[in-house]
Amino acid sequence: MKDEPDLLVGLDLGTTKIAVVVAEMDTHSGEAQIIGVGEAPSMGIRKGMIVNLEQATRSIQAAVEDAESMVGLGIDKVTVAFSGAETTSVRTKGMISLGRSARQVTLEDVDRIIEAAQSEIAVPVNRCILHTIPVEYTLDGHSGIDDPLDMTGVRLEVELQSIIVPSAVIQNVVNCVSKAGLEVSGLVMKPLASSLGCLSNEEAMAGVVVVDLGGGTTGVSVFSEGRPRRLSVIPVGGDHITNDLACVLRIPISRADALKKNVSLSPDNLGQNEKIEVESMGKTLSFSVREVVEVIACRLDELFSSLVENELKESGVSMMPGGIVLTGGVSRLSGLDAYVSRLLDLPVRVAGPVDAGRMPPGMNSEEYTSGAGIIRYILEKERNPYRYMESDLPSEGGASSFRARRGRVGVSAGNGRKKVGDGALKTVMENIRKSVKDLF
Ligand SMILES: Nc1ncnc2c1ncn2[C@@H]1O[C@H](COP(=O)(O)OP(=O)(O)OP(=O)(O)O)[C@@H](O)[C@H]1O
Numbered sequence: 001m002k003d004e005p006d007l008l009v010g011l012d013l014g015t016t017k018i019a020v021v022v023a024e025m026d027t028h029s030g031e032a033q034i035i036g037v038g039e040a041p042s043m044g045i046r047k048g049m050i051v052n053l054e055q056a057t058r059s060i061q062a063a064v065e066d067a068e069s070m071v072g073l074g075i076d077k078v079t080v081a082f083s084g085a086e087t088t089s090v091r092t093k094g095m096i097s098l099g100r101s102a103r104q105v106t107l108e109d110v111d112r113i114i115e116a117a118q119s120e121i122a123v124p125v126n127r128c129i130l131h132t133i134p135v136e137y138t139l140d141g142h143s144g145i146d147d148p149l150d151m152t153g154v155r156l157e158v159e160l161q162s163i164i165v166p167s168a169v170i171q172n173v174v175n176c177v178s179k180a181g182l183e184v185s186g187l188v189m190k191p192l193a194s195s196l197g198c199l200s201n202e203e204a205m206a207g208v209v210v211v212d213l214g215g216g217t218t219g220v221s222v223f224s225e226g227r228p229r230r231l232s233v234i235p236v237g238g239d240h241i242t243n244d245l246a247c248v249l250r251i252p253i254s255r256a257d258a259l260k261k262n263v264s265l266s267p268d269n270l271g272q273n274e275k276i277e278v279e280s281m282g283k284t285l286s287f288s289v290r291e292v293v294e295v296i297a298c299r300l301d302e303l304f305s306s307l308v309e310n311e312l313k314e315s316g317v318s319m320m321p322g323g324i325v326l327t328g329g330v331s332r333l334s335g336l337d338a339y340v341s342r343l344l345d346l347p348v349r350v351a352g353p354v355d356a357g358r359m360p361p362g363m364n365s366e367e368y369t370s371g372a373g374i375i376r377y378i379l380e381k382e383r384n385p386y387r388y389m390e391s392d393l394p395s396e397g398g399a400s401s402f403r404a405r406r407g408r409v410g411v412s413a414g415n416g417r418k419k420v421g422d423g424a425l426k427t428v429m430e431n432i433r434k435s436v437k438d439l440f
């Protein structure tokens, strides 16, 4: 009988679509080859959060079945990427003595120092730490040590980055995936998965911010010296732009979505009085390109100049030579890179998955970055279990314990239309601004 191949499966719980990325492990080279991607429209998930368990379960099952039929293999275990509202990043430090005379650092010392740094965190009730990420070790005052194991010294210090999420969010994700008949073998915050999915090592080392612009959320991850310094989820995405267009221009959501995908944010368009015609309810409506671009720009200005900029400040990373890497479905908006570059005065590039060449055509664009990133996350954890530590699932009391999981994780394998004047437009813009502010 032929052995079942060693599979790595990533399940990306998106607000717009559920994606399932399947990779096959080459046990000799230790490399993973993506062999298929399945997807299904996402129901029951809003702003990245599960709001209807039944619908979300059915969407997961449909995406998994799509992947199974593509690869011709059964899927029973998955590593899940999800967004959580109220995600916080906390930085703490720990220090331990290795004894009076210098000696080599052991695995027990690494466990001990991580525990020491974790003991500094006061985790609020009903929350748990999802990821514990050692940012940097210092041995006898020498900072910037990547991996202290087997190095010699007398005093070991660590700086930890801990990602705290509401326990109920994790529990709902696990329940939903279990109901879909799958075992959860790992969990990863989506901003971490998307950054691993699209960044080069050079960018991560230089200092860079990845902005994953999805349907209902925007994931922000700030990297420097190869390590994530801050991971966060902003509950605003492309669907908000679509809603803004639908409300301001009074057109159906489907037309607004199509308009958004066909307009360019080039600076010339801001002064552009050229008309765009939209068919709506049997009528032909006409808008100026400027009008459409202004609505989109209003939401983007708020998102980048206020919310993303705030995350950059909070990260404490001042040098960003790698600039901004945009990914996710909304990054396909024409002219967005130049627009964001002018807004934040940083170099900007739009990036899809690093592994795009190995993904099926049509399923290898920016929307699939986080899905592909789950596979990279699984591999990174396997190669270095101390790099991204996941907590065990929260116990009933909400407490969680940590372990660096050794071995394979996530494996098992116009006309008649009331014209919207400048005044009305301004009011709507104010409301958009207010709604964004009210979120925080
Ligand atoms: N060419 C395009 N131009 C502008 N927006 C686009 C384009 N293509 C897709 N989008 C938008 O991208 C969004 C979906 O992106 P994506 O698939 O990355 O989201 P998701 O991962 O399902 O959601 P989330 O990460 O927020 O949970 C939708 O708002 C969609 O309208």
Ligand SMILES: [Mg+2]
Residues within 6 Å of the ligand: 014, 015, 190, 212, 214, 215, 328, 370
């Ligand atoms: Mg997404």
